[in-house]
Amino acid sequence: MTKTIKILFIALFGFSVVFTSCKKDEEAAPQLSQDIKNIVPDSTLNKIISLGMPVNKGTNPPDLINIFKVIPFTLKSTNVDNDFAIGYVFSDYKFRLYDQDNEKLTIKLDYINGPESGTGYGGFISGDGNNFSVFVKVHALNGNNEADIIQIISGTITTEGIKDFYLSNFMINDYGDPNSVWIEEETGRVFYDSDGISPIAGSLQEKSASVLPGISPSSGGQSKKTE
Secondary structure, rough: OOOOHHHHHHHHHHHHHHHHHHHHHHHOOOOOHHHHHOOHHHHHHHHHOOOOOOOOOEEEEOOOOOEEOOEEEEEEEEEEOOOOOOOEEEEEEEEEEEEEEEOOOOOEEEEEEEOOOEEEEEEEEEEOOEEEEEEEEEEEEEEEEEEEEEEEEEEEEOOOOEEEEEEEEEEEEOOOOOOOOOOOOOOOOEEEEEEEEEEOOOOOOOOOOOOOOOOOOOOOOOOOOOO
16 A cells, blocks of 8 residues: 555545544434424524523433422513513412423423413423423413413422523414503513522412512513503
8 A cells, every 4th residue: 555545545534533423423412302393493492592591402301290480580581672671570480390201202381470371282391311491382361362472491400399490481473462461473581580499389379478579460471561
């Protein structure tokens, strides 16, 4: 083998190793299932992530079945015009996760948030270890007013509840919003639990131990600012 051929062989071998390594890294990188992408298209997810919403990828999420309460339910970011100030504290957000199936990576969600309540059409989960994200299309009600929204919940499950809770709402259908109660379609907000831990609750109707200053019981996460 001539010197030139040896050099060419070494170069091709090195390129092959790098290419194979990169391909394996891409295959090993945590991903989101196609079911999640069907609920939250990339264009919508990119808007939500751009607002500072963390997303935990992977196909080995932890057990999430329980009821949790988020207080203080605090606004982190928004793309809603003339919205509440960042740091505004909304009504407590209480939610129930149930019917989790780790083979199908499915889960269901119900929630209560001030005057609002919602039931998921069916959702999907991602994550690894104790870190998770829940993606669900929710049918929300505020009195007789209905809407369809995308909710994403992310955090780390602990024995006490959820650490570093984040939630994003993204309005996809306000059914014409005849009473002007909802944020506009294609807009959304990101919230977080500003004390860092969202504890386990006894029920969705469980009342808070105390009332925090600045909370408006009329303000749910999809409510339009009227003041």
